[in-house]
């Protein structure tokens with residue numbers, strides 16, 4: 428575990444907000460805009476120039492949003508998921524997060540050292556409620572382009588203009604979707620967090636990598652859970668041997684059904700449609716867990732002028 432990682436990130440984010448403040452001060456001196464505003468969650472439109480657009484509401488984005496508020500910046504904080512917390516939200520249930528004390532703007536010193544994920548999320552939700560930090564959930568950054576001294580930020584919900592953009596997007600990327608009808612249903616998730624929540628249910632896991640196999644294995648070991656693993660490939664080519672062997676043993680024992688060369692065509696409440704070489708199938712279903720990897724925003728960032736050094740196998 429990277430001790431104090433959340434604290435270090437918060438500090439870096441605050442420094443970037445300070446850069447936004449400097450940009451704002453310079454523009455104010457030039458006679459452009461300049462009136463500070465706390466919060467920015469309502470209708471936006473490409474006409475309004477924000478001091479800063481913050482992308483992501485994990486620990487870094489949250490800290491940056493609070494710092495922006497404290498300094499009276501006109502900020503816009505967007506988060507692609509329906510909830511805050513970033514990677515912390517997706518930790519396994521009851522995982523203890525280790526962190527060093529950290530200073531949060533508008534809040535003071537956060538004195539947690541070892542804290543359960545649930546408690547940490549509860550603390551952040553309370554901070555958001557108390558400070559009225561505005562977060563635009565379900566809004567995903569799609570494109571970023573320079574425009575004069577600032578940026579045009581294109582998201583899944585529209586276009587924004589900003590003097591500065593703070594990318595607090597983490598390193599997990601955006602989960603790859605199946606792009607099938609019904610995928611936006613509440614029974615569809617992109618990570619297995621707590622296998623026990625599916626006890627007694629009909630679950631479809633989609634994917635052919637280690638995370639898909641590990642999800643299917645964890646679920647197959649739960650009481651009364653019916654598990655099907657669907658993968659479009661003919662074989663699990665790039666997975667750990669131990670996962671492949673464990674899955675094969677569970678399949679032989681009738682604990683998991685493995686559907687190779689299959690793909691999901693539609694999801695409905697109570698059932699899921701798949702296509703397999705032999706034709707169309709409908710499975711009873713309570714939950715779909717898609718483990719199809721993540722799309723890293725490399726192209727988006729490169730188009731925005733961010734340079735990457737690629738290190739392979741180091």
Ligand SMILES: Cc1cc2nc3c(=O)[nH]c(=O)nc-3n(C[C@H](O)[C@H](O)[C@H](O)COP(=O)(O)OP(=O)(O)OC[C@H]3O[C@@H](n4cnc5c(N)ncnc54)[C@H](O)[C@@H]3O)c2cc1C
Nearest residue numbers: 432433483485486487506507513514524525567568596597
């Ligand atoms: C299993 C695990 C255990 C860990 N344990 C610890 C620990 O004990 N202590 C510790 O200090 N650290 C720990 N870490 C690391 C810590 O969780 C991360 O360092 C921290 O969450 C990074 O924060 P972040 O805000 O930079 O990114 P993230 O937490 O990844 O948040 C990024 C946010 O940006 C959003 N986002 C991404 N792309 C877009 C987009 N295009 N548009 C809009 N929003 C977007 C994401 O949805 C996400 O909410 C752990 C990590 C993992 C995976």
